[in-house]
Amino acid sequence: MKHKISAFLLILGLLGNTFPLFSIDDYYNFPNQSYKGSVSFETNRTLCIFPFVGIKEDPTKEYLMKGIPSVLLSELRNLEYTYVEYPRKNIVYHSFGDNPVSTLQEKIDSESPNVKRKRKEINDERDLDDLRVGKKQVSPEKDPRYVKITIKQMWEKKPLSPDEAFGVATKLGCDYILSGTFEINDNSLKIKAFLFDDYEGKTFPFEHQTSVVRAYQEMGPLGESIRDKLQGKETTFVEVSANGEEGALVYLDGIYLGKTPLANKKFPIGKRSLFVFKEGFFPYKTDVLLEKGKKFQFDTKLSIKLSNSFISVTSNVESDVYLGIQYLGKTPISRVSIPSGMNRLRLSKEGYIDSFRGIDAKDGEETIIDIQMREGQTDVYYKNKQNVFLDHTYKDFTTYSIYGALLFYASYAYLNYASRQAYSGARSQVTLTDAFAINSFYQNHPDEFLFWYYTQNQIIDDAESKAKSLKRMAGTLPMENRKDRQLVAGPMVILMGLMLVSAATFYFLGLDQETLEIGYLPVNPAFVSQGQSAIEGYGYMQFHLRY
Secondary structure, eight states: OHHHHHHHHHHHHHHHSOOOOOOHHHHTTGGGOOBBOEEEEOOEEEEEEEEEEESSOOGGGTHHHHHHHHHHHHHHTTOOEEEOSSOOEEEEEOOBSSSOOSBHHHHHHHHOTTSOOOOOSOOSHHHHHHHHHTSOOOOTTTOTTEEEEEEEEOTTSOOOOHHHHHHHHHHHTOSEEEEEEEEEETTEEEEEEEEEETTTTEEEEEEEEEESTTTTTTOHHHHHHHHHHHHOSOEEEEEEEBTTBOSOEEEETTEEEEESSEEEEEEEOEEEEEEEEOTTBOOEEEEEEEOTTOOEEEEOOOOBOOOSEEEEEEESSOOEEEETTEEEEESSEEEEEEOSEEEEEEEEOTTBOOEEEEEEEOTTOEEEEEEOOOBSOHHHHSTTSOEEETTEEHHHHHHHHHHHHHHHHHHHHHHHHHHHHHHHHHHTTOOOOSHHHHHHHHHHOTTTHHHHHHHHHHHHHHHHHHHHHHHHHHOBOGGGOTTTOOOBOOHHHHHHHHHHHHHHHHHHHHOOGGGEEEEEEESOGGGOOTTOOGGGEEEEEEEOOOO
């Protein structure tokens, strides 16, 4: 009865307060909502590289099982993406409502103008068809047909056959599988590789033949063929120069291709973003078009970043002056603006030896240098900028000094051994070794005692004299001096020490300012623009250890 009364009172209370009741469609305003359909495409694929297997078992050639795929990995390492004409659809958003105008994401973006999002250029298959026929042009970052490649090394897995790849690919999450076999006949190495595409369900075979001795060095064509297949699009040759400037870094679509002058680099055709960067210059960025069957040649002029640092250089003969690899002019040059910081100055003239100086340019200061050029041939006398005599470097003389120290140590060890042997040889000839033996011999042979004593004593004196002479030639190192652990000088010890001192001296002389490599690298070259800030890159200083 209580429950009935409570329910009645509750109904009366609801009737006394009127609430608007909405249907689901009215509440969410579905009748007025409409969205265009859109598609989210795949963004990443995985390439799994497995060991190769030998057709004939040979324990001495097992290193090739991982060696061959390791070399191929080095050829494929900078492969950033693969081109897929019909990429997989991850998520499909169907159209909703009457006369849809914008996609759901576009509507959200319009209602949230303060939120920065990456604009999506391709929203559906129609946009993708426009790309295929050339009605649209977008960069690879926004083109869903360019899918990023991630490479996995499967060295611990067993080698695969093409038939096994079908099941393993799905199990391990591999979109592509690279494996194969190798066969050795005498000095000939025949490689059969296969690339399995799990999405297409196809296997692409490759063959390459070389010698066992030159296998690693001559595997480039095989890696290039696999790379072209993975790129999935026709390529063309790219050549980039920077108006004579050497060493500028070249990127296409954020992928590092090399340094200027750059020649005969393959890259997929299409609209690309070119970026050229060199320390001390303003970066250069532009969009270029790589066309089918047409070599792309591009020459850009980098603008130098001038500062309030200056340099003046004079020499006894007129010479070309370079700061790093930037040409400054012919001597004498006066108050030429240069970037601040550490750099390398080089003077060059035909018939004279190149001269190098390390400089540290300070803001607001002028660096004044006078250089005396010497006659000679640079490529013979000063081959690697650290010559001591003809084409021998400080490194060479350091090595020679170490070898000399080892030679004198070997002589030291031999002389010590000969000294010990002198005592050992005499010990077998001496019979009167103690007072009891001497007394016994004297009592039994008094007439022969003096002769025997003199003979025995002479053997001991000769052995001792020879041993001491050899020991004086060798000397004694503290670790072998059991008495007081002191160094006893001898020709071998002295010469050994001189060689070690010479090695250290030549090594120290070789550590000039050229041993330090100083530079600047951008963090993300694809987004660097004119007048980049320091936040977009970082400086580095690398010490080149010569041994």
